[in-house]
Amino acid sequence: MRRFFYTLVLAATLPMFAHAQAQISFGGLKHDSSLPVEITADALSVDQADGSATFTGNVLIGQGEMRLAAGKVRVEYASGPDATGEISRLHATNGVTLVNGAEAAEAREAVYTIKSGTVIMSGGVILTQGQNALSSDTLTVNLTTGTGQMDGRVKTIIQTGRN
Numbered sequence: 600m601r602r603f604f605y606t607l608v609l610a611a612t613l614p615m616f617a618h619a620q621a622q623i624s625f626g627g628l629k630h631d632s633s634l635p636v637e638i639t640a641d642a643l644s645v646d647q648a649d650g651s652a653t654f655t656g657n658v659l660i661g662q663g664e665m666r667l668a669a670g671k672v673r674v675e676y677a678s679g680p681d682a683t684g685e686i687s688r689l690h691a692t693n694g695v696t697l698v699n700g701a702e703a704a705e706a707r708e709a710v711y712t713i714k715s716g717t718v719i720m721s722g723g724v725i726l727t728q729g730q731n732a733l734s735s736d737t738l739t740v741n742l743t744t745g746t747g748q749m750d751g752r753v754k755t756i757i758q759t760g761r762n
Contacts, residue, residue, distance in 0.1 A: 636660060638660050640659070641656025660689065669695045670694055671693045689711040694707065697709060701728070706723060707723055715743075718742060720737065720740075724749065729758075
């Protein structure tokens with residue numbers, strides 16, 4: 600918790616440049632990307648030509664304790680001679696919310712690369728960790744290590760415990 604607080608203080612005191620950066624600890628977003636992925640949606644369209652599937656309308660994706668909600672998600676499957684039909688990448692658009700434990704992030708779009716366990720969220724990113732909130736243009740989270748980085752006009756609100 601102390602490391603998280605110092606990280607937030609550092610982020611809050613960064614100079615206000617257009618391309619600010621902040622390293623963030625995402626202990627609650629640490630995740631096992633080898634778990635199965637479950638997807639529900641209002642509609643599904645499959646493109647055999649490029650090996651993708653597009654889910655639309657109230658899309659909810661679950662993998663272990665992690666949940667991702669969006670208006671539209673394109674699922675890309677691994678290709679090549681060794682491909683076994685595994686999902687390689689998810690591209691979520693139309694308002695994305697990523698939740699794992701007490702941490703949640705919102706953005707206009709997100710790309711989740713399963714093999715690397717990396718999620719890149721962009722467009723009006725808002726991250727909440729308990730009562731604290733951070734915002735930026737882009738959030739990159741490594742779900743394997745539980746670390747992340749926020750880039751572009753980083754802003755933070757730290758609750759001090761006072762009323």
